[in-house]
């Protein structure tokens with residue numbers, strides 16, 4: 528049985544004050560979440576605050592991105608060792624906003640996955656198709672290409688050290704959620720593709736859904752056989768909504 532994981536991607540939102548209030552709310556309600564693991568991914572500059580506020584609670588934290596480089600003249604970048612310094616458990620790699628707005632290609636995302644893994648961080652590898660790609664009937668080809676870039680670099684067994692998040696780009700921040708059937712179909716495809724190379728890894732790896740998951744639609748998505756949790760953007764910024772999703776995960 529795979530444990531469910533619900534991770535909040537706060538993106539570039541919040542302030543010291545609002546994050547304190549959000550974490551207070553999450554901490555107050557976390558005992559109502561039975562078995563799912565709960566994680567939050569704040570902007571880098573708040574990692575120290577988040578670490579201080581979450582220490583000793585069951586909630587874990589991570590970052591939204593990392594550099595492929597270890598240190599040096601890379602202005603504005605954050606290295607894996609710095610994330611280790613703040614005891615991050617997770618780091619998101621290849622979010623569609625990084626791919627589309629900052630030009631991260633499959634090779635760069637794969638090397639970010641590798642760097643995170645080498646540092647003992649759990650990469651949350653985001654994959655997913657655009658609306659044009661879905662309408663063009665190439666969803667599976669796109670997701671397979673994104674996945675295969677990591678497998679080619681790190682080997683299929685490496686996937687068990689991370690988490691996969693299927694995030695159809697057309698569903699992110701748009702209020703348009705994939706139907707439970709649409710999501711399950713792609714999750715099943717991902718698991719099958721991994722199983723063709725390593726059945727044990729396929730059985731073990733958590734595959735999260737992301738894309739306008741909210742308090743109202745979470746339960747139906749999270750009961751699909753191959754959906755092992757959620758990567759939550761907008762709805763992770765309100766403690767009650769986020770906790771409702773976490774409870775729906777188990």
Ligand code: PEP
Pocket residue numbers: 536694698699700701702737738739740758759760761762
């Ligand atoms: C995301 O950015 O990972 C995401 C799923 O966002 P939202 O929940 O707001 O669609």
